Amino acid sequence: MENKVDAGLAIYVHWPFCRSKCPYCDFNSHVRDNVDEARWSRALTAEIAHTAARLESPRRRATSIFFGGGTPSLMPPSVAAAVIDAIARHFTLADDAEITLEANPTSAEAGSFRGFRDAGVNRLSLGVQALNDTDLRALGREHSAAEALAALDAAQTVFPRASFDLIYARPGQTLNDWRGELKQALALAGTGAGAGHLSLYQLTFEQGTPFFQARRRGAIQPLDDDVAADMFDLTQDMCEAAGLPAYEISNHAAPGRECRHNLNYWRYGEYAGIGPGAHGRLRLQGALCAVKAHRSPEKWLAAVESKGHGGEPPARLDQRTRAEEALMMGLRLREGVGAERFEAATGVPLRTCLPASARQDLIEGGFLAPGADGLRATAKGRNVLDAVLGELAASLQIPAEVPVVS
Numbered sequence: 227m228e229n230k231v232d233a234g235l236a237i238y239v240h241w242p243f244c245r246s247k248c249p250y251c252d253f254n255s256h257v258r259d260n261v262d263e264a265r266w267s268r269a270l271t272a273e274i275a276h277t278a279a280r281l282e283s284p285r286r287r288a289t290s291i292f293f294g295g296g297t298p299s300l301m302p303p304s305v306a307a308a309v310i311d312a313i314a315r316h317f318t319l320a321d322d323a324e325i326t327l328e329a330n331p332t333s334a335e336a337g338s339f340r341g342f343r344d345a346g347v348n349r350l351s352l353g354v355q356a357l358n359d360t361d362l363r364a365l366g367r368e369h370s371a372a373e374a375l376a377a378l379d380a381a382q383t384v385f386p387r388a389s390f391d392l393i394y395a396r397p398g399q400t401l402n403d404w405r406g407e408l409k410q411a412l413a414l415a416g417t418g419a420g421a422g423h424l425s426l427y428q429l430t431f432e433q434g435t436p437f438f439q440a441r442r443r444g445a446i447q448p449l450d451d452d453v454a455a456d457m458f459d460l461t462q463d464m465c466e467a468a469g470l471p472a473y474e475i476s477n478h479a480a481p482g483r484e485c486r487h488n489l490n491y492w493r494y495g496e497y498a499g500i501g502p503g504a505h506g507r508l509r510l511q512g513a514l515c516a517v518k519a520h521r522s523p524e525k526w527l528a529a530v531e532s533k534g535h536g537g538e539p540p541a542r543l544d545q546r547t548r549a550e551e552a553l554m555m556g557l558r559l560r561e562g563v564g565a566e567r568f569e570a571a572t573g574v575p576l577r578t579c580l581p582a583s584a585r586q587d588l589i590e591g592g593f594l595a596p597g598a599d600g601l602r603a604t605a606k607g608r609n610v611l612d613a614v615l616g617e618l619a620a621s622l623q624i625p626a627e628v629p630v631v632s
């Protein structure tokens with residue numbers, strides 16, 4: 227099914243390189259002595275052309291671009307300019323397209339901010355992580371708190387919109403420590419013309435990372451679950467009171483300042499992934515497909531140079547998978563999963579998949595909120611979303627006779 231009105235496409239571009247690898251991070255990020263930037267620029271633009279050509283409608287509208295990583299602020303701004311230019315040539319880039327770049331807050335990278343703005347970036351997402359030097363060192367970060375604050379100030383001056391990330395529930399952090407730090411963060415995020423957005427992530431111990439090993443050895447003591455849950459609740463309350471309510475589990479914004487690119491994922495909209503390890507959800511030959519690229523930067527580069535793209539063959543998503551994904555993404559949002567959007571994505575009405583009887587226990591437990599039109603998790607439910615999703619998946623009813631709708 228091709229929409230009569232093009233709902234637009236979000237385009238994610240992955241830059242897989244970092245100056246050093248942080249011990250908690252399991253993103254597809256790599257440290258390399260030399261990166262041939264001109265070669266990477268050619269490969270990224272080639273994959274953009276290939277993606278545009280494989281879509282059924284000749285010129286899809288691109289409503290947002292997100293440069294993520296790794297550390298895309300290490301790219302020369304000329305590479306960002308070439309990528310944006312390629313997207314504008316192969317797609318219809320919306321006049322008000324949101325173009326975000328993730329950046330590390332070192333002084334070297336802050337020096338490139340104007341170059342990125344001139345290339346077309348209009349939103350910066352800065353990985354501050356902590357506001358004191360002791361915790362930044364413990365997180366293995368290469369910048370000081372003062373450097374991060376200077377980079378944030380520069381970002382808020384140079385870009386129309388700027389957000390920053392903090393990681394909380396860090397080993398040794400107390401509820402009071404976090405209260406003080408969040409207060410400072412809200413003062414920084416709530417002021418200035420381009421401010422109004424904050425991403426606050428609870429530290430997770432990802433398998434395979436040095437932090438994961440250290441926890442296993444007992445060298446790092448994670449916070450008690452109850453303390454982490456109290457920090458989550460405190461975060462909701464303080465952000466709400468400061469006018470930056472949570473619109474997603476970890477994302478807080480003043481009304482109208484939400485990240486539109488990420489909202490598109492959570493609303494289960496269509497998106498394309500460019501670069502190593504990037505994922506996409508695209509309608510191909512009438513069916514919603516998962517598109518995934520090789521994770522290894524070298525393997526991806528070689529594939530693009532030999533065949534024009536670094537992707538594995540697209541996989542059609544069946545109705546159960548689409549229903550599970552729409553719930554998994556949508557329940558992260560405060561607004562929840564809309565009945566209409568769910569049905570458009572899956573071909574099955576939400577009330578058929580999840581009749582009232584399947585929701586009742588979770589509603590009575592205070593994890594889901596009742597609602598005739600759609601489904602939404604409460605803050606309590608969003609804090610334990612994996613468990614909520616597990617229960618919902620177990621009671622999901624996909625009628626076999628419904629034909630595949632795409």
Ligand SMILES: C[S@@+](CC[C@H](N)C(=O)[O-])C[C@H]1O[C@@H](n2cnc3c(N)ncnc32)[C@H](O)[C@@H]1O
Nearest residue numbers: 250251295296297328330353391427428429430
């Ligand atoms: C791709 S990374 C960051 C971009 C940039 N390279 C940086 O480090 O600032 C996106 C965000 O994920 C968060 N993150 C990464 N690993 C995490 C973990 N194990 N637990 C919680 N948050 C994490 C960090 O806040 C980080 O800013």
Ligand code: SF4
Nearest residue numbers: 244247248251255296
């Ligand atoms: S947190 Fe950022 S800088 Fe650190 S390794 Fe991950 S992507 Fe790279």
